[in-house]
Amino acid sequence: MSIIAIGGLFVVLTWLELRRPLRREVEPKPVRVARNFTFAGIAALTVQAVEIPLVRPVAILTASRGWGVTRALPPWLAVAVALLLLDYTLYVWHVLTHRVPWLWRLHVVHHVDRDLDASTALRFHAAELAASVPWRAAQILVIGAAPDVLALWQTCVLGAILFHHANLRLPAALDRALSWVVVTPRMHGIHHSAVREHTDSNWSSGLAIWDRLHGTFRDDVPQEAITIGVPAYSRPADVTLERVLALPFIPQRPSWAERD
Ligand SMILES: [Zn+2]
Numbered sequence: 001m002s003i004i005a006i007g008g009l010f011v012v013l014t015w016l017e018l019r020r021p022l023r024r025e026v027e028p029k030p031v032r033v034a035r036n037f038t039f040a041g042i043a044a045l046t047v048q049a050v051e052i053p054l055v056r057p058v059a060i061l062t063a064s065r066g067w068g069v070t071r072a073l074p075p076w077l078a079v080a081v082a083l084l085l086l087d088y089t090l091y092v093w094h095v096l097t098h099r100v101p102w103l104w105r106l107h108v109v110h111h112v113d114r115d116l117d118a119s120t121a122l123r124f125h126a127a128e129l130a131a132s133v134p135w136r137a138a139q140i141l142v143i144g145a146a147p148d149v150l151a152l153w154q155t156c157v158l159g160a161i162l163f164h165h166a167n168l169r170l171p172a173a174l175d176r177a178l179s180w181v182v183v184t185p186r187m188h189g190i191h192h193s194a195v196r197e198h199t200d201s202n203w204s205s206g207l208a209i210w211d212r213l214h215g216t217f218r219d220d221v222p223q224e225a226i227t228i229g230v231p232a233y234s235r236p237a238d239v240t241l242e243r244v245l246a247l248p249f250i251p252q253r254p255s256w257a258e259r260d
Contacts, residue, residue, distance in 0.1 A: 002155040009159055013118040013166040022169040022185055023223050025115040027236065033119045035241050039109075040122035046129045051136065058137045059147040068144015078144070084207075085143045086153045091210035093135050094203045097128070106131055106248045108255060111199070112233040116192045121158075121165035127248045160206045164188040179219060183208050190218050194227040194234065196256045230255050 025032075062068055070078040070085070097107035106128035113120045140150060164183040175184045183204050191202040201218040204210045211217035232253040233239055253259075 002151075002158075006155070006158055006162070009162055010118055013162055013168060017117055017167045020169040022167050023116065023189060023226065023228065025117070025167065026228075027114050029115075029117070032113070032115060032117075035239075035244075036113070036119035036123040038241060039124065040119075042126050043122065043124055043129055046126040050130050051133050054133050055136050055140065055150075056147060059140050059145060059150050062140050062144055063146040066144075067141060069142060070144040079149055082143050082145045082149050083153050083156075086139055086145060086150075087157070087204075087206040088210055089135075089139045089143070090157065090205050091203055091214075093132065094205060098200065098203070103128075103131060104255070105252060108230060108233075108252070109244055109247050111192060112230045112239050112244060112247070113192075114229045114234070114236070114239055115167065116165055116189060116228045117167040118162050118165055120192075121161040125245070125248055157206050164205075176219065179208050179217075180212075181208060182206065183211075186223060187211075187217070187219065189223050189226055189228070190221045192226075192228050193221065194229045194231050198226070231258050232256070234259050 068082075070082045073081060097103040106125050109125040109128065110120070110123055113123060139145065145153070160182060164185055165188060166185050168185045170178070170185065172186075175186045178184050179187050183202065183206070187202045187204075187208065190198045193199055198218065198221055201216050202211055203216055208217065227234075229239075232255050237243075238259075
């Protein structure tokens with residue numbers, strides 16, 4: 001069911017992107033989408049082979065033992081607080097993927113896409129997904145997220161990340177109003193800017209409140225002024241499928257230094 005909903009959302013967003021693009025794209029869309037779909041396929045295999053077998057038993061055990069900080073709450077409140085805390089700790093994880101050098105080495109694969117659209121939301125290196133598994137297990141154990149709550153949150157987050165990666169020009173007032181609640185395409189466009197001070201903002205994935213609370217929210221960069229990507233990998237030859245798949249495992253250039 002959730003696969004059909006997520007697939008449907010992707011198709012709708014891609015149709016809207018063609019009608020109302022937010023930023024001019026620099027690479028041919030079919031080539032990029034094919035590349036990002038390859039990542040999505042590898043990511044799906046990684047989730048099936050690594051994440052589900054390790055994380056689901058943790059959620060089942062956590063639920064059966066009554067572990068986690070939400071367990072003392074009434075059931076409806078426990079679900080709401082668990083969803084909030086899962087979303088907040090994903091914000092923290094995203095900050096870590098930028099701040100911890102070996103995690104950035106993996107997360108950079110997501111950022112070197114030279115355009116940003118719904119297909120970018122599916123483009124995470126398998127090594128980054130694998131690295132996130134212990135964090136996910138810790139989230140579940142500490143928060144006390146039951147398997148159904150975890151599944152609900154994962155579907156919501158996937159929908160949210162498809163939406164905010166979309167190259168979709170919402171009316172500016174609507175984008176601004178929505179940015180009080182959820183991450184919007186304009187917000188996330190700033191996070192994918194090739195200027196480091198821009199990238200170091202808008203780290204939320206689901207709810208936008210985490211950036212608001214931490215003072216990391218930015219909406220002051222016009223999308224026309226944004227170059228998407230990472231300066232060290234700004235040429236088409238830098239971002240071919242083979243090079244980007246290999247990127248975590250080869251010597252990397254300093255990300256924010258301009259290419260000579
Ligand atoms: Zn990021």
